[in-house]
Amino acid sequence: MLDSPFFAAKALHHRSYSVNDYVFHIWLYGEARPDWNKILHDFEAFTKVQLEMMHAFPVPEFHFLVLLLPFPFYHGVEHTASTVLALGPGYKLMQKEMYTDLLGVASHELFHVWNVKTLRPKDFVVYDYTRENYSRLGWVYEGFTTYYGDLFLARSGYFNTDEFFSEINQRLQRHFDNYGRYNSSVAESSFDTWLDGYVPGAPARKTSIYDEGCLIALLLDLYIRRSSDGKHALDDLFKQLYHDFAPGGKGYRESDVLRLAISYSDAGVGKILINVFIPDPVMNPCCKSYCPMPVAGSALNLHAFCRNNGLASGLL
Numbered sequence: 001m002l003d004s005p006f007f008a009a010k011a012l013h014h015r016s017y018s019v020n021d022y023v024f025h026i027w028l029y030g031e032a033r034p035d036w037n038k039i040l041h042d043f044e045a046f047t048k049v050q051l052e053m054m055h056a057f058p059v060p061e062f063h064f065l066v067l068l069l070p071f072p073f074y075h076g077v078e079h080t081a082s083t084v085l086a087l088g089p090g091y092k093l094m095q096k097e098m099y100t101d102l103l104g105v106a107s108h109e110l111f112h113v114w115n116v117k118t119l120r121p122k123d124f125v126v127y128d129y130t131r132e133n134y135s136r137l138g139w140v141y142e143g144f145t146t147y148y149g150d151l152f153l154a155r156s157g158y159f160n161t162d163e164f165f166s167e168i169n170q171r172l173q174r175h176f177d178n179y180g181r182y183n184s185s186v187a188e189s190s191f192d193t194w195l196d197g198y199v200p201g202a203p204a205r206k207t208s209i210y211d212e213g214c215l216i217a218l219l220l221d222l223y224i225r226r227s228s229d230g231k232h233a234l235d236d237l238f239k240q241l242y243h244d245f246a247p248g249g250k251g252y253r254e255s256d257v258l259r260l261a262i263s264y265s266d267a268g269v270g271k272i273l274i275n276v277f278i279p280d281p282v283m284n285p286c287c288k289s290y291c292p293m294p295v296a297g298s299a300l301n302l303h304a305f306c307r308n309n310g311l312a313s314g315l316l
């Protein structure tokens with residue numbers, strides 16, 4: 001039963017699609033009127049760009065199990081050959097906001113098949129289900145997945161550039177609104193995820209591995225692209241990490257990510273990665289030394305900054 005969720009119900013909506021001989025099933029349960037043409041088109045599109053980047057999919061078949069609730073809800077959990085998504089209210093499924101939530105969480109959970117289900121931090125290689133399993137690497141397994149989940153929606157054409165940066169801006173705004181960034185680094189916050197990672201905990205105590213990790217992934221991507229004159233990107237770092245540590249379930253350490261980051265850029269990448277380990281506003285040192293955008297109100301300027309530096313087009 002481990003890692004094997006299933007639906008058993010009288011009325012299930014079901015469709016499937018194939019990409020590169022891998023089969024993907026979408027199962028919907030609940031009150032909803034799905035526009036299957038649109039859903040299949042958009043799911044296939046983000047699946048294609050994920051496979052274009054990663055080439056092989058770790059399992060032959062994958063199942064999206066979507067539970068549509070009658071009240072507002074948003075949740076997703078990754079498994080190796082499936083994901084369970086709970087969203088609501090079901091009657092709003094095809095409305096822009098909820099439909100974007102569906103695609104966003106589905107794309108995120110699909111990328112988890114690579115990033116955490118097969119490429120795992122060393123701390124999770126032997127996973128002890130009888131107790132907590134601590135790791136400081138949430139900024140990689142959740143942060144990178146959050147960044148890529150939305151980036152794949154942009155690469156597949158669902159988000160235009162403005163919409164993609166609007167998602168980034170929301171995370172940047174949450175970063176500025178969370179004074180926990182002065183108290184805990186994202187690595188420390190990752191270690192503490194077991195305490196109150198998924199619910200509002202003590203106010204201003206810690207940061208979010210999703211938001212901060214996503215912003216670090218963005219900064220890393222921009223830094224690698226700029227320092228390598230566009231020859232490399234975060235894609236290369238992640239694929240190398242996957243290639244080196246996923247086969248045989250070896251598991252990676254913080255030092256492996258840092259070493260690869262330097263190898264695809266230069267030692268200057270340390271001024272971004274230092275933000276992983278010190279409790280300080282993630283963007284501030286970057287604003288001063290690398291991203292020269294004003295701190296106050298910078299969320300709205302990020303897209304303009306990237307565009308003016310020729311970075312947005314390469315990113316997408």
Ligand SMILES: [Zn+2]
Pocket residue numbers: 108112141142145
């Ligand atoms: Zn996740």
